[in-house]
Amino acid sequence: MTNAAFRRCFFVPTELENMQKGDYLYAGKAKSVYLTDDPKRLILHFRDDTSAFDGEKIQQLDRKGMVNNHFNAYAMQVLEREGIATHFEELLSEDESLVKRLDMIPVECVVRNLAAGSICKRLGVKEGVELHTPIFEFFLKDDARHDPMINEYHIRAFGWAEDQEVERMKEQTFRVNDVLIRLFRDAGMLLVDFKLEFGRYEDELLLGDEFTPDGCRIWDARTREKLDKDRFRRNLGNVVEAYEEVAHRLGVPLDDAGGVRGKG
Ligand code: 5GP
16 A cells, blocks of 8 residues: 555544654664654554564565554554553554654563463473463563563662652563453453563653564463464464454454554
């Protein structure tokens, strides 16, 4: 879809039609970030690149950028409606969104509801074991060191965040978990685990980065079929098809008309 066609299908406020995409700021593994003519706003470009194992495995998957852009917009708007402040502003095109420019805290916040992934390797527990209570974990964002697990003492000792920010990140991540567990459950899915990142904006701590099937585990509630990036990590195939299936079950508008309409 062209940008003009996108604007016809997905309402984009007039002032944003004139938002100028500026210089390229940096590229993550699946997103590129651009400056805008507003120093407080950035453009996120969701690419088709898919990476795993700290960038060791990379592949281009057709439509993934478009699906993740819309998925993220939908998730962020659901969270905003539930009172969780995020950086998301507007969808700009099929694979681009406008966000507030945050001063990112270099840690990842992970919550787990069922055992999967690194916790199974670390603790020798079986995949799929239901946890009595959700588990919260911090990881340092450092690909070269494979995002090592850290705790609040590391964050305090190295000055990566203030104590009150640590508390806020935990509190907000658990709130996101409550909201999204319900959302997925109502659509016949289990939210196994997910990763969030936060950043500072003026005096606030906002949810940043993205919420997409690239950064969470989602299983079909009945069959426990994997519907997330584990399909890519484990060569299960139909990766984007699974993301589209999740989007379809949640009612996330993709490239058809009647889409996500700005901030909810
Ligand atoms: P694990 O610690 O089991 O590898 O990951 C826990 C959850 O956080 C999974 O849903 C995983 O997708 C997500 N996650 C952890 N680290 C990263 C990361 O660096 N990038 C992305 N996209 N997701 C991550």
